[in-house]
Amino acid sequence: MNTPVSPESLLHAALNGGRDHPATPRTPKAIADEAAAAVAAGAQVIHFHPFDASGRQTFDDVAVSATLREVRAVCPGIPISLSTSAEIEPDPQKRLTLIAGWTELPDLVSANQGEAGIREVCEMLIGRGVGIEAGLLSVDDVTSFVGSGLTDRCERVLVETTETDPDRALTDAAAIERVIAEADIELPQVHHGEGIASWVVNARAIRRGHGIRTGLEDTPVLVDGSQAAGNGELVAVAAGLLAELGS
Numbered sequence: 001m002n003t004p005v006s007p008e009s010l011l012h013a014a015l016n017g018g019r020d021h022p023a024t025p026r027t028p029k030a031i032a033d034e035a036a037a038a039v040a041a042g043a044q045v046i047h048f049h050p051f052d053a054s055g056r057q058t059f060d061d062v063a064v065s066a067t068l069r070e071v072r073a074v075c076p077g078i079p080i081s082l083s084t085s086a087e088i089e090p091d092p093q094k095r096l097t098l099i100a101g102w103t104e105l106p107d108l109v110s111a112n113q114g115e116a117g118i119r120e121v122c123e124m125l126i127g128r129g130v131g132i133e134a135g136l137l138s139v140d141d142v143t144s145f146v147g148s149g150l151t152d153r154c155e156r157v158l159v160e161t162t163e164t165d166p167d168r169a170l171t172d173a174a175a176i177e178r179v180i181a182e183a184d185i186e187l188p189q190v191h192h193g194e195g196i197a198s199w200v201v202n203a204r205a206i207r208r209g210h211g212i213r214t215g216l217e218d219t220p221v222l223v224d225g226s227q228a229a230g231n232g233e234l235v236a237v238a239a240g241l242l243a244e245l246g247s
Contacts, residue, residue: 010211037232042239092117
């Protein structure tokens with residue numbers, strides 16, 4: 001069993017996704033190296049997207065298993081979260097079939113609640129003992145989540161504003177958080193944003209007692225807008241924010 005961490009100090013590292021950045025890791029070894037750097041800088045949960053030999057994001061079992069093994073070898077005991085995003089496989093049935101074929105399982109998955117077929121993916125993975133981080137990118141996603149019947153069966157929610165303008169990102173995060181409260185969803189929350197706006201979203205979340213996420217999937221830049229060297233540097237800055245702003 002992994003050691004639980006308190007939601008108000010939880011720091012996720014999202015290592016890759018489709019981000020175009022020199023340090024974005026795509027091979028199992030590169031992903032493991034970036035994971036180790038993120039953990040050394042303070043990350044408590046590692047999230048990543050496996051890639052196939054051609055450099056594309058994939059749900060293929062061979063790539064998923066190989067990457068999980070590499071990361072677990074260098075980050076023992078650290079919870080690992082994989083993506084279930086429709087951006088990787090837009091066909092709901094193909095996505096479900098591919099994910100159901102995983103032979104080595106992550107500890108967690110992120111599951112965007114506004115996507116077609118996501119309830120079936122969540123139900124299947126819950127049945128296999130995988131924790132669900134419910135991705136809420138909008139107020140409508142909260143409504144979908146409530147209707148799914150999964151609100152008491154998930155590990156946490158991810159408040160994921162996609163706005164790149166800092167002011168609009170803060171407005172979005174506040175609106176999603178408000179509707180979560182109105183729906184009486186009491187799951188721990190982890191907040192993150194996109195690009196430079198991710199930092200104000202992180203800071204707001206810390207002040208409100210929530211966890212945060214950073215990494216090259218979310219932002220290629222530091223607080224001052226300069227390019228980050230990699231995931232380790234981004235996580236180190238986020239850890240500094242937690243130390244400065246956390247209660």
